[in-house]
Amino acid sequence: MRSQPSSSPSAPGVQGHAAPHWREGFAGLGPAFYTRLRPTPLPSPTLIAASEPARQLLDWSRDWLESPDALELLAGNAVPAGSEPLATVYSGHQFGVWAGQLGDGRAILLGETDSGFEVQLKGAGRTPYSRMGDGRAVLRSSIREFLCSEAMHALGIPTTRALALVGSPAPVARETVETAAVVTRVAPSFIRFGHFEHFAGRGQHEELRQLADFVIDRFYPGCRSDTRFGGNAYASLLNAVSERTAALMAQWQAVGFCHGVMNTDNMSILGLTIDYGPFQFLDGFDPGHICNHSDSQGRYAYNAQPNVAYWNLFCLAQALMPLIGEEELALAALQSYREVFPLRFEAAMLAKLGLAQPVAGDAALLEALLRVMAAERIDWTIFWRRFAHYRAGGPADPLDELFVDRTSWRHWLSAFERRPTGADAAAAVATLRANPRFVLRNHLGQQAIEAAQTGDFSGVHTLLGLLEAPFDEHPGMDAYADFPPDWASAIEISCSS
Numbered sequence: 147m148r149s150q151p152s153s154s155p156s157a158p159g160v161q162g163h164a165a166p167h168w169r170e171g172f173a174g175l176g177p178a179f180y181t182r183l184r185p186t187p188l189p190s191p192t193l194i195a196a197s198e199p200a201r202q203l204l205d206w207s208r209d210w211l212e213s214p215d216a217l218e219l220l221a222g223n224a225v226p227a228g229s230e231p232l233a234t235v236y237s238g239h240q241f242g243v244w245a246g247q248l249g250d251g252r253a254i255l256l257g258e259t260d261s262g263f264e265v266q267l268k269g270a271g272r273t274p275y276s277r278m279g280d281g282r283a284v285l286r287s288s289i290r291e292f293l294c295s296e297a298m299h300a301l302g303i304p305t306t307r308a309l310a311l312v313g314s315p316a317p318v319a320r321e322t323v324e325t326a327a328v329v330t331r332v333a334p335s336f337i338r339f340g341h342f343e344h345f346a347g348r349g350q351h352e353e354l355r356q357l358a359d360f361v362i363d364r365f366y367p368g369c370r371s372d373t374r375f376g377g378n379a380y381a382s383l384l385n386a387v388s389e390r391t392a393a394l395m396a397q398w399q400a401v402g403f404c405h406g407v408m409n410t411d412n413m414s415i416l417g418l419t420i421d422y423g424p425f426q427f428l429d430g431f432d433p434g435h436i437c438n439h440s441d442s443q444g445r446y447a448y449n450a451q452p453n454v455a456y457w458n459l460f461c462l463a464q465a466l467m468p469l470i471g472e473e474e475l476a477l478a479a480l481q482s483y484r485e486v487f488p489l490r491f492e493a494a495m496l497a498k499l500g501l502a503q504p505v506a507g508d509a510a511l512l513e514a515l516l517r518v519m520a521a522e523r524i525d526w527t528i529f530w531r532r533f534a535h536y537r538a539g540g541p542a543d544p545l546d547e548l549f550v551d552r553t554s555w556r557h558w559l560s561a562f563e564r565r566p567t568g569a570d571a572a573a574a575v576a577t578l579r580a581n582p583r584f585v586l587r588n589h590l591g592q593q594a595i596e597a598a599q600t601g602d603f604s605g606v607h608t609l610l611g612l613l614e615a616p617f618d619e620h621p622g623m624d625a626y627a628d629f630p631p632d633w634a635s636a637i638e639i640s641c642s643s
């Protein structure tokens with residue numbers, strides 16, 4: 147039954163006042179997929195930051211976004227007219243182990259707007275899926291999620307987006323008492339592998355089919371006419387998700403992004419980066435780097451991510467088996483991951499090297515570079531940015547200076563210089579667009595967080611400005627593109643958020 151929300155602030159619109167239309171979207175799947183509920187009010191909210199590109203995506207007016215009505219909505223204190231908020235149910239494998247039912251324990255979906263995007267409040271209070279949790283998110287982790295969502299988008303990496311960050315003095319207990327915040331997330335869909343695992347795990351095959359049909363019809367319509375896989379649309383879906391996931395992993399690896407909690411409930415069915423918890427951009431290049439302090443076994447280490455993604459896709463395949471039917475079809479659909487990931491990774495790395503056309507020997511050349519870099523834990527982002535300047539016609543000295551063992555490095559550079567690059571002049575200049583100057587390093591986030599915890603949000607705003615244009619030089623902002631300070635390696639980011 148459709149209930150009427152009890153309070154309706156003047157609604158956002160292109161002109162500032164026209165009410166947006168909320169489409170049925172995910173809610174049309176029916177009550178087996180979610181629980182309707184309102185967000186828990188957040189006392190004394192403040193709008194800390196908003197993303198202009200995300201606002202444009204929704205086509206909501208800027209005036210409205212800065213209005214008191216908007217703040218009430220973004221804080222979860224009022225529900226907009228036409229929205230019927232809900233929390234979805236999903237399950238998943240956490241750290242390789244079946245965890246059973248999870249669900250949106252602290253994220254509440256306001257609905258899908260006319261722009262085709264879902265709007266979700268993360269940290270908006272308890273839901274039937276909160277288990278032992280308080281339904282809240284702390285300011286610290288919310289700043290990281292807000293900034294990194296928009297940073298990843300600007301880097302050209304598929305991701306859920308963040309429209310706004312709202313803070314509150316409300317206390318939230320973690321290792322210490324912190325304060326609450328809500329991030330307004332935006333995505334075409336927040337459906338995860340875990341949504342499929344949920345219905346498969348319970349033998350609810352009708353709901354499983356309904357969900358798969360919804361995802362195909364909305365996001366992968368080509369699966370209906372795909373003649374590969376014996377015309378099986380569900381195998382085609384698995385194939386399409388495998389390809390998108392492979393492309394995402396290639397981008398993560400190339401930019402040096404470690405997710406930290408690649409549980410199947412944190413894997414988007416659209417191949418988006420989702421759930422910014424203990425993530426980290428590599429500082430010094432350590433292939434086995436573990437960014438999540440809670441990940442004692444290194445299951446989600448940097449160099450493990452591509453294989454973990456395949457493992458997760460295998461879980462998705464198992465969940466889809468009642469629909470796919472034949473095991474060979476599922477295996478054939480998954481196979482594309484093994485083909486697409488290496489191709490996309492090589493292409494991404496060639497772009498970083500400023501090379502348009504692969505030639506024989508490139509894979510070995512790349513491997514040799516990564517070995518030289520790993521041996522000295524060379525800073526990932528700084529190396530690549532300096533390399534981009536070198537490829538755009540600059541001197542090699544700034545690169546040389548990064549290495550103590552210059553013999554190995556020089557040996558590699560000579561090999562690179564011997565490689566034919568004649569037709570790659572344009573690619574060389576484009577290298578500066580393939581190697582960002584600014585990424586959200588842990589210590590940068592930490593500095594902004596510590597200031598924000600004293601009420602100074604300027605660091606958040608400065609970082610947002612840089613990360614929204616990470617390939618630009620931003621003269622005068624060198625400190626944000628510099629090596630991490632010594633204390634950065636002591637920052638411990640865990641699942642606590």
Ligand SMILES: Nc1ncnc2c1ncn2[C@@H]1O[C@H](COP(=O)(O)OP(=O)(O)OP(=O)(O)O)[C@@H](O)[C@H]1O
Pocket residue numbers: 248249250251252253268272275276277278279280281282283407411412420421422423641643
């Ligand atoms: N403070 C909390 N209160 C209630 N539930 C929580 C809380 N923290 C995490 N959970 C729930 O625990 C499960 C795993 O949490 P995880 O850290 O992967 O997700 P999350 O950061 O809460 O959200 P998302 O994946 O939507 O970004 C999810 O079901 C999540 O909703």
Ligand SMILES: [Mg+2]
Pocket residue numbers: 411412421
């Ligand atoms: Mg999660």
